[in-house]
Amino acid sequence: MIEIEEITTNKAGICRTILEALPDRFGNQRVVELIVKEAPLLSMLGARDGDDYVGMMTVKRQTPQTIEIRALGVMPDRHRQGIGRALIQEVESYAIQQGAVLLSLKTVGPSDPNPIYQNTRAFYHALGFVQVEELPLWGPDAACLLMVKSLKP
Ligand SMILES: CC(C)(COP(=O)(O)OP(=O)(O)OC[C@H]1O[C@@H](n2cnc3c(N)ncnc32)[C@H](O)[C@@H]1OP(=O)(O)O)[C@@H](O)C(=O)NCCC(=O)NCCS
Numbered sequence: 001m002i003e004i005e006e007i008t009t010n011k012a013g014i015c016r017t018i019l020e021a022l023p024d025r026f027g028n029q030r031v032v033e034l035i036v037k038e039a040p041l042l043s044m045l046g047a048r049d050g051d052d053y054v055g056m057m058t059v060k061r062q063t064p065q066t067i068e069i070r071a072l073g074v075m076p077d078r079h080r081q082g083i084g085r086a087l088i089q090e091v092e093s094y095a096i097q098q099g100a101v102l103l104s105l106k107t108v109g110p111s112d113p114n115p116i117y118q119n120t121r122a123f124y125h126a127l128g129f130v131q132v133e134e135l136p137l138w139g140p141d142a143a144c145l146l147m148v149k150s151l152k153p
Helices: 011-020 029-041 083-097 115-126
Strands: 002-006 043-049 052-061 066-074 102-108 130-135 144-150
Touching (some): 011 029, 029 052, 029 066, 043 083, 066 083, 083 102
Antiparallel strands (some): 002 043, 043 052, 102 144, 130 144
């Protein structure tokens, strides 16, 4: 039975364990270190199965209206079991409670043909996010795609 809950202790350790289990997606150790470093400063949701966290999400209040999903990962042997969907549903409730009207995230955009990123975009599309634009935020060789979802009914 999966429980979605706020994580308040050992955020960096839980974040590292899950990201390092996803080397295809988070293979760049510099990126992992950046995400792990900021985790203790952010709100974090976890999907717990017994004593183990099998999924996690960090979120950041970017503006009074917008909450950004900074990182999201589910252990590879637990994909396609609804855990990512449950984390998104929980952050939607959290964001609405906080008075936000938009969820945002940045992921690798369609100008990068790697199918693993297509899967990530397919997940976000399935959860109601739309693509806004690719931004030059991550340098000339990395396609940073801004995606958003309105929380207004
Ligand atoms: C993206 C990720 C978080 C999705 O988590 P998940 O628990 O496997 O997703 P869910 O089971 O909740 O999927 C919900 C829906 O999203 C879509 N979806 C999920 N994975 C998909 C895939 N690989 N390809 C196409 N659609 C997909 C489906 O519509 C799915 O519903 P269905 O299983 O009933 O068809 C997970 O694959 C992951 O950790 N990937 C690596 C890290 C990553 O990409 N993080 C996000 C960017 S920071």
